[in-house]
Amino acid sequence: MSTNRSTNGSAGTSTGTAPVVIVGGGQAGLATAHTVQALGMGRPVVLEAADRPAGSWPRYYDGLTLFSPARRSALPGAPFPGDPDGYPARDEVVAYLADYASRLDADIRTGHRVERVSATGSGGFEAVTVDGEVFAASLVIAATGGFSRPHRPELPGLDAFSGTVLHSAEYRRPEPFAGRRVVIVGGGNSAVQIAIELAAHARVTLATRHPLRFMAQRVLGRDIHLWLHRTGLDTAGWARPLLTGGKGTPVMDTGTYRDTIAKGNPDRRPMFTRLDGDQVVWSDQTRERVDVVLLATGYRPGVEYLDGLGALDAGGRPRHDGGVSTTHSGLGYVGLEWQRSFASATLRGVAADARHVLNRLRRQGRPGARRPARAGRPA
Structure with a gap:
């Protein structure tokens, strides 16, 4: 059984050592903990x-549903409850993760925010929390994933926009936006799902740099995630341009999303030129008053606790090869977008990545040794 403890340490408290310290207790961290023991x-x-x-x-927002079916979204050792071909909602995922954590034989410390990770002279690492507790380990896995730091792009006029600006990370439900004019920046799965939900209450436009790209949710009666896995396209590096077209992640759709957008609410337009006061200036130079700009512009990896270690590039992204640090032996990552596959940042992808990373780390030499920096694959 797992041990859940809240923070109660004093500054500088040493709490001993562990074979592996995992930073982050979400889907990536829990899958990694299971794999460590396996x-x-x-x-x-x-x-x-x-x-x-x-x-x-x-x-996440109240109406979020998974883009992969329950049978493809389980962590190792615990099938997802309910209809195996259904698409679980947010609260079902939260309950599933809580139950999964309770069944793990891992020392899970909640309320423990890691402030920094540093290399030790003995060849290992120390993870130090904001309250000063110190956890030493031979291996460290950064499993805070790709969804903890909302990305706010630099858009002309955004900082001076007089309406409401929020990131999709701050959006919860559509009712507060009733009767308002909303422009959503972004064309991924969450952007489209939020836009269609909002359109029942508000007038909504999706503003994107490229036309929306839809991928059939089901092919020959089976979910597309099954085919991606069986064909090996999930992990084939050459397939990434095929899956993204270099223009973002395709929107998984049974046909409902495409048909709804084709009817005009929400509608899709080319990215606006700028924001001016409370107005949006569209690419044809027409102007329109807007109440809300909602940024469905993704996230960046929340690994700032590795800043002082020298494991990140100039943009704060991990230097890694398939989740294994290219700067430090004994340091790995799980849960980054496109870490190894189309599914790397999802429930269905984290377990395979955790096993891959841990097996490679076990084969490495002395943990904690600084490697010469090279051009690893950033997240």
Whole structure:
């Protein structure tokens, strides 16, 4: 059984050592903890900043549903309950992760936000929390994933826009936007799902740099995620341009999304030129008053606790090869977007990545040794 503890340490408190310290107790961290034990690597310590081990899921919008079916969304050792061909909602995922954590034989410490990770002279690492607790380990896995730091792009006039600006991370439900004019920036799965939900209450436009790209949710009666896995397209590096077209992640659709947008609410328009006061200036130079600009512009990896270690590039992104640090032996990542596959940042992808990373780390030499920096694949 897992041990969940809240922060109660004093500054500088040393709490001993662990074979593996996992930073982050969401889907990536929990899958990694399970894999650590399955590989016989001992009992890991999981450090989670929030008050429960559920990652970013409790903070997502109320109407969120998974883009993969339950049978393809389970973590190792625990089938997802309910209809195996259904698409679980946010609260179902939160409950599933909480139950999964309770069944793990891992030392899960909630309320433990990691402030920094540093290399030690003995060849390992120390993870230090904001309250000064110190956790030493031979291996560290950064599993805070790709959804903890909302990305706000630099758009002309955005900072001076007199209406409401919010990121999709701050959006919860459509009712507060009733009767308002809303422009959503972005054309991914969440952007489209939020736009269609909002359109029942408001007038909504999706502003994108490229036309929306839809991918059939089901092919020959089976979910597309099954075919991606069986064909190997999930992990084939050459397939990434095929899946994204270099123009963003395709929107998974049974046909409902495409048909709804074709009817005009929400509608899709080319990206606006700028914002001016409370107006949006469209690409044809027409102007329109807008109440809300909602940024569905994705996230960046929340790994700022590695800043002082020298493991990140100039943009704050991990230097890694398939989730294994290219700067430090013994350091790995799980849960980054496109870490190894189309599914890397999802429930269905984190377990395979965790096993891949841990197996490679076990084969490395002395943990903690600084490697010469090279051009690793950033997240």
